[in-house]
Amino acid sequence: MPEESVLSLESVTKVYLRSHLGRSAATRGVEDLSLQVRPGEAFGLLGLNGSGKTTTFKLALGLLRPTAGRIALFGLSPSDPAARSRVGFLPELPYFYSFLTPEESLRFYGRLSGLPEKGLQGRIREVLGALGLGAAGGRKIAELSKGMIQRVGLAQAILHDPELVILDEPVSGLDPLAIKEFRDLLLALSEKGKALVLSSHSISELEKICHRVGILKEGRLARTLAEREWREAPGGLEGLFVEAVRP
Amino acid sequence: MRVLRTVAILAANSWQENLRSRFFLLSAVFGGVFLYVSLLLGVLAVDQELRVLLDFGLGFIELLGLSGALYGATTVILREMESKTITLILTRPVGRGPYLLGRFAGLLFSLLVSMGLMSAVHLSILFWKGWAWSWDYPWALCGAFLKVLVTAALGTFVALFSSSAPTALTIAGTLWTLGHFLPEIRFMIPWGSPWGIPLHLASCVIPDLQLFNLRDRAWAGSAQAEPAVLIWLLYALVYSSVWLFLARQLLRRKEF
Numbered sequence: 001m002p003e004e005s006v007l008s009l010e011s012v013t014k015v016y017l018r019s020h021l022g023r024s025a026a027t028r029g030v031e032d033l034s035l036q037v038r039p040g041e042a043f044g045l046l047g048l049n050g051s052g053k054t055t056t057f058k059l060a061l062g063l064l065r066p067t068a069g070r071i072a073l074f075g076l077s078p079s080d081p082a083a084r085s086r087v088g089f090l091p092e093l094p095y096f097y098s099f100l101t102p103e104e105s106l107r108f109y110g111r112l113s114g115l116p117e118k119g120l121q122g123r124i125r126e127v128l129g130a131l132g133l134g135a136a137g138g139r140k141i142a143e144l145s146k147g148m149i150q151r152v153g154l155a156q157a158i159l160h161d162p163e164l165v166i167l168d169e170p171v172s173g174l175d176p177l178a179i180k181e182f183r184d185l186l187l188a189l190s191e192k193g194k195a196l197v198l199s200s201h202s203i204s205e206l207e208k209i210c211h212r213v214g215i216l217k218e219g220r221l222a223r224t225l226a227e228r229e230w231r232e233a234p235g236g237l238e239g240l241f242v243e244a245v246r247p
Numbered sequence: 248m249r250v251l252r253t254v255a256i257l258a259a260n261s262w263q264e265n266l267r268s269r270f271f272l273l274s275a276v277f278g279g280v281f282l283y284v285s286l287l288l289g290v291l292a293v294d295q296e297l298r299v300l301l302d303f304g305l306g307f308i309e310l311l312g313l314s315g316a317l318y319g320a321t322t323v324i325l326r327e328m329e330s331k332t333i334t335l336i337l338t339r340p341v342g343r344g345p346y347l348l349g350r351f352a353g354l355l356f357s358l359l360v361s362m363g364l365m366s367a368v369h370l371s372i373l374f375w376k377g378w379a380w381s382w383d384y385p386w387a388l389c390g391a392f393l394k395v396l397v398t399a400a401l402g403t404f405v406a407l408f409s410s411s412a413p414t415a416l417t418i419a420g421t422l423w424t425l426g427h428f429l430p431e432i433r434f435m436i437p438w439g440s441p442w443g444i445p446l447h448l449a450s451c452v453i454p455d456l457q458l459f460n461l462r463d464r465a466w467a468g469s470a471q472a473e474p475a476v477l478i479w480l481l482y483a484l485v486y487s488s489v490w491l492f493l494a495r496q497l498l499r500r501k502e503f
Contacts, residue, residue, distance in 0.1 A: 061338045063503040081340035089338040095331045097260075099267040111256045112339045114249070156335060 005072070006086075006164045006195045007037040007060055012069030014055055029055035030219040033069070037197055039163065042190045044206035045199040046241055047216030053199040054092065056216070057168050060197070061089055074163075085114055088162035092169040094153030098142035102133055102152045105141065106159055113160035127155045132181065147178045154182070158189065165189060167198040171205055183208060207237045215244045253341055254349040261323070261353020277311060277365045285372050297378050304369040305384075309391035312362045316395045317423060319354045320402025321415035324498075334503055343498045351403055351491065358395050362388065386476075390461030393483040397454045398423055400487035400494075407497040426456035454486060 014029035030052040058064040062078030076083035106124045131151045215223045222244045230237035292299040327333045406415040436446045
């Protein structure tokens with residue numbers, strides 16, 4: 001397993017087995033997937049619905065176990081809490097406890113991430129302020145809009161200053177202004193040297209943020225592209241993507 | 248230390264949730280209902296008023312505590328799995344064992360406070376009616392809480408084993424009901440038959456809730472004087488630990 005990778009997948013296959021009334025069915029999530037993400041790199045995953053993007057993230061975070069292959073997070077197994085302490089995760093639809101405020105939620109997640117009590121409140125204020133949630137910090141999450149909840153999602157993902165941030169469809173459902181603000185935040189994280197792994201249906205967003213993009217097709221990594229490749233291609237990343245996924 | 252801190256953070260979060268939900272409304276409702284019923288009983292029971300108040304109140308506290316344990320244990324983790332709030336916890340440096348223990352501890356603490364509040368209302372009424380303090384009262388409450396502990400541990404396991412909260416509630420509720428008749432069930436299993444030994448072994452799955460009826464023992468003699476109390480305590484701890492360990496094993500195998 002290369003030590004310079006923050007995340008490494010080697011020939012990973014995930015098959016979902018479902019059984020109902022004595023019948024079992026197997027669905028392939030990803031197949032023979034290999035990829036490496038280097039420190040400070042912004043890596044994008046692009047694919048059609050059901051191509052295996054979310055499965056890849058869940059495997060990387062230890063929420064799913066691979067059927068075959070090896071996964072390493074900072075050289076450790078994703079089931080090792082020490083590895084997960086260096087990762088921040090924003091799911092596609094972040095769900096929070098509706099009885100808590102954003103500030104209370106962040107305190108809860110900050111404590112679980114091992115942040116010391118001293119300085120935790122200051123860090124929460126700093127992150128809420130950076131994400132434009134300063135005024136909403138004391139409101140119940142149930143009262144917030146989707147865009148604001150997505151910001152709380154990003155806040156909990158970066159609160160403990162992780163070295164790797166995994167974001168599943170971070171701009172999905174956001175308005176154009178919020179998308180721009182999100183992109184600026186992600187670029188700022190990338191400039192700080194944080195590794196980003198993100199998926200999106202918005203090709204233009206990945207073009208603007210990522211250094212490399214992997215194209216998933218039916219659970220397999222169809223192609224990996226470096227920034228230079230899509231900049232030089234006549235149709236840009238979109239043209240290369242369509243070419244890769246077209247049957 | 249790190250694991251203990253995680254357990255404490257999760258327990259505190261569960262407590263906070265219960266505090267802001269309708270969980271404690273039950274205690275308040277109990278207070279109101281009990282006050283009303285006690286006035287009726289005062290008229291009906293004549294010279295046995297205190298005895299009726301004592302038995303009725305302790306029975307009610309135990310029943311509400313156990314209902315809370317059954318409902319809470321069978322729904323808390325399943326609800327978190329369905330709402331996907333569990334993913335933001337398990338993608339942090341939180342092991343599945345500490346997660347389970349934290350949620351369990353939070354539920355137990357909430358039930359302890361709820362039962363404490365209900366007993367405070369109960370005691371106020373008893374003192375108002377002229378009852379003289381007896382140490383058998385806290386012993387009876389301890390017995391009820393041990394039942395809550397055992398029931399919650401069993402419910403937690405069943406919740407992870409079954410596919411939905413109603414199924415879990417049904418299975419755990421059945422085992423809880425059988426638990427009140429375990430000596431009778433064992434008496435009916437003939438040792439001589441080929442199924443005798445397997446059935447006796449299988450009966451160990453059912454919690455022996457009759458053991459914790461310190462309420463009955465308290466007024467028959469003195470519960471605190473019985474040395475067997477320590478054995479019952481040990482039984483409750485071992486039984487609960489076994490189910491929690493098995494629940495942890497199930498949770499470790501789960502995918503989200």
